[in-house]
Amino acid sequence: MHRLAVTRARRLRVHAAPTLAAVALAFALASLASVKAAPPAAGAADGSAAARVRIETTDDGYQAWADNPLPGPIEVRLRYRQRHNTVASPELPARATIPAGGSTVVAAFRAADPSRALDFDLILDSVPGNPSAQPRDVTYLLPLAKDAPVMIDQGFAGTYSHDDEENRYAIDFAVPVGTAVLAARDGVVMQVIDRHLDAPRNNTTQHRGAAPADTLLRNANLIRVLHDDGTMAVYAHLQRDGAVVAPGQRVRAGQHIGWSGNTGFSTGPHLHFAVQVNRGMRLVSLPFRMEEVSRLPSDSGACVARPGHRE
Known part of the structure; x- marks a missing residue:
């Protein structure tokens, strides 16, 4: 999450x-x-x-x-x-x-x-982000190497944590710490946060709204990539010092940008991926298409992302 x-x-x-x-x-x-x-x-x-x-x-x-x-x-x-x-x-x-x-x-x-x-x-x-951004309908690449063992832990509208505007159309890819994270689309690196330590254990005992959980929510390492239509891809829960790109750097789809981790309010190692846009002082996630997603297995009870669905 x-x-x-x-x-x-x-x-x-x-x-x-x-x-x-x-x-x-x-x-x-x-x-x-x-x-x-x-x-x-x-x-x-x-x-x-x-x-x-x-x-x-x-x-x-x-x-x-x-x-x-x-x-x-x-x-x-x-x-x-x-x-x-x-x-x-x-x-x-x-x-x-x-x-x-x-x-x-x-x-x-x-x-x-x-x-x-x-x-x-x-x-x-x-x-x-710019609130006047006009998103285009594009197909994203899988942000992981195609031969990496991966499962979808949580998809669109997942009830555990993908239940708000910012995360509703996000996918959680269950991958081991240290898995290579790839850019899903061309863009410019806008933000890099990678100073936080990985969680020493799973955080399943934490609850949203509690002080420890609130601290964990702020301690997720991430890379934010700005696309030329004003949308932004977020790659979150990276490991400490897990970014291999810097703010201002232009990246190409498929380029290695970081290493996955288990930082922030996470129930286990995974990569959280979302496409967002600013809609007037608030971030809103957008539905998107992604290659290979339809062939990935999903964890029991997870809501699998629906490639091709747009709103």
């Missing part, structure tokens, strides 16, 4: 005292440069998105910029944690789409009453 929260919150608090002279105002605004973003909010996904918020001063207030260091587009949403005497343009929450490696002004801020202190606390959420 694989579940990955798609928002990462970064908080930035700004407080400026009222000033009576232009020189004093300029000094107060310049002092803002020492303000830094706080760590992600508790419960945020580990590495799910990497948007960064920063504040710059203007002649009459502040601008909130969102920076995207990823080699693929992201969507961000800027919102208040709290505010006092603050006016934003546009009003928050505000969204923006940021191209690969780009930066965007999401909102500008000023004091509602210039004679009083300005105080606001911001949270920036981000989701990988």
Whole structure:
């Protein structure tokens, strides 16, 4: 199984005292440069998105910029944690789409009453992918060598963990740790997370919603590959240091990209594969066709993927 929260919150608090002279105002605004973003909010996904918020001063207030260091587009949403005497343009929450490696002004801020202190606390959420992506109907390659021993543990709409939008059209391939993972389609590597250790044992005793399980959900190593139609393939539960590609690298279908593992909230070693698209600050999995899948055996009770099914 694989579940990955798609928002990462970064908080930035700004407080400026009222000033009576232009020189004093300029000094107060310049002092803002020492303000830094706080760590992600508790419960945020580990590495799910990497948007960064920063504040710059203007002649009459502040601008909130969102920076995207990823080699693929992201969507961000800027919102208040709290505010006092603050006016934003546009009003928050505000969204923006940021191209690969780009930066965007999401909102500008000023004091509602210039004679009083300005105080606001911001949270920036981000989701990988462009919400205007137009998926094409393509056939994916099996993301494993054809001679590798493999079984489908869980397929489309599997009741164990493929019961939400992000994972509904995912396939769990039961393979031993250290099995070569291949790109199922041409694309650009958008994200790589491979620092987490493999689970020392199966996690069948964990339950969703419990603190240990929530931690495990964030500790799944993965590779995300961006396709030219804006869809993204996710290869999850890889072993530690299991990626053999790097962000920004272009890969071809059938190319070796990593090694399977047993990281995150997993009931046993397997590769979780899904095709996703951003649909307005949320990741949605898409049904897809895949070569060879119809000939793979499935575990008892698993819902086998249906090649050729589209919605």
